[in-house]
Amino acid sequence: MYKFLLVEDSLSDVEAFQTTIKRMNRGNGQTIYELVIAESVDKAMEMIDSTYNGAIIDINLGEHSGNEVIHMITEKLRVPIAIFTGTPDTSADSLGIPIYKKGEANQEEIVTELCEISDTGLFSVISGVGIIEEAMTKIFWNNLYPQINIWKLKKSQGVDTEKVLLRYVVSHIQELIDTEVPAYETEEMYIKPPVTNEIRTGGIYTSKRDSMSCIVLSPPCDLAIRADGKPKTDRILVCEIDDNDSVVSIITSGIEKKDKKIKAIEKALKNNYSDYYHWLPRNDIYQGGYINFRKVITYSPEDFAKEFEKSEVKVQEFFVKSILNRFSAYYARQGQPDFKFKDESKHIFENAVCLEGKSSN
Missing domain, CATH: 1.10.287 (Helix Hairpins)
Structure with a gap:
């Protein structure tokens, strides 16, 4: 069952939506869609709550604006919104709210879009009754x-x-x-946009000069802000992020068979191809790539601010810990000290035989 609030003062538009809802219910052979009408901003403010699967809002509502309802919902509730108006004068598009212009979009399209948004489960997770x-x-x-x-x-x-x-x-x-x-989806690795403008471990930045991408790997305690508004550290450590396609080309170089190429790529995705590469998945949130632990740079906080654009994406904390563990392990690695192992083994064996002989006597 889907329940929608239509905030609309035009009788013809209200009737068009009501007709659409009736037709969609008939097509399903049962009542799946419910439409509640609020013909004014005041009515909408009274009626809207977390039980709705979506709100369809006109902007031009006589003396008032539908933007008032949108502002209230985005401040206090978590309900999907669609704007249906002849005067799309709103800043709501910055929030990802779909805007439909009267005369260009039909009512069923809007209802279907809100149903699809509801079906993702996002609002079932975080709504007031989720x-x-x-x-x-x-x-x-x-x-x-x-x-x-x-x-x-x-x-x-x-x-x-x-x-x-x-x-x-x-x-x-x-x-x-x-x-x-279930298993993680790659989109879960990122937070976009970051919830704070402060420099954070796992923040991904782009150079203003040459579009180089990098990730901040300074320990979180170093980036804590002091009373003077500056981070505790005087150097911010970053690692470059190599282009995804370039690294894949390196990984598969010299391999002829398709299945072996796929296995080599899978090995890299599991971070088993090299100690110094760490995979960042490509998806609709971030372009992806491979952190290259060998390409380490440090900047003063002042130079960092001059060098890089504002961060648009951050790696989620759970994954940051994994990256830091591998980064630390890469620079902490060292080979086994070289001893005369054969001589030592012989000596230990002879000692053991000698001790056995003494105990038998």
């Missing part, structure tokens, strides 16, 4: 509230318990879902 909400309720009663005296004590000791509890709750949610979700 999976995360259920998980937090479970964690609250089973894990957190029974420990309330601990947090009362922490608060009395001057601890910022609200921020600490935020981190603590997130760790509980992660623990809860780790055993319930």
Whole structure:
């Protein structure tokens, strides 16, 4: 069952949507779609909540603007929005909200788009009645509230318990879902845009001079901001990201058979091709590539700001830890010291035989 709110003051447009909904329900042989009408901004503000699968909003609503409803939803709710208007004067497109111009798009197209958005499960996960909400309720009663005296004590000791509890709750949610979700999709590796403009470990940056891509691998503690607004470190460490296709060409060079080429690529994706390459997947969020641990550069915070554009994507924290582990291992590696192993082995064997002889006597 899909439930939509139509915010529209034009009777002809309301009737067109109602006719479309009736036709779509008849086509399915049952009532799958429900349309609720709000003919004014005030009505829409009263009616909209997290139970809707989407809101279809006109911008020009007499003395008021549909932008008011959009602003309220994006500030307080998590409900998919589609704009259907003859005057598409809105900044909502920066939020990824689809805009349909009257006379150019049909009603069924809009309803179908909202259904497809709803079917992704995104709003089932994070809506006010979604999976995360259920998980937090479970964690609250089973894990957190029974420990309330601990947090009362922490608060009395001057601890910022609200921020600490935020981190603590997130760790509980992660623990809860780790055993319930399938293998990662490559898109999960990235956060776009980054949630902060501060330089963070795992942030991916592009050079203003030559479009070189790199990833920040300074330890998070070094990038913590001091009271003066500057990071603790005076050098920011980055590694270059080699072009995906160039590395694949190197990996498959000299290999003739298709299946062997695929196996070589798979080996690289698992980070088993080389100690110094770390795969970053290509998808619709990021172009991908291979971090090259051999190409290390450091910049002062001032030079870093001059050299690089603002970060548009960041590697998710879980994956950052894996990258740092491999980066550290690459520079910590060393061969086994060379001893006269044959002589040592003979000596140990003769010693053991001698000890056995003494114990038998």
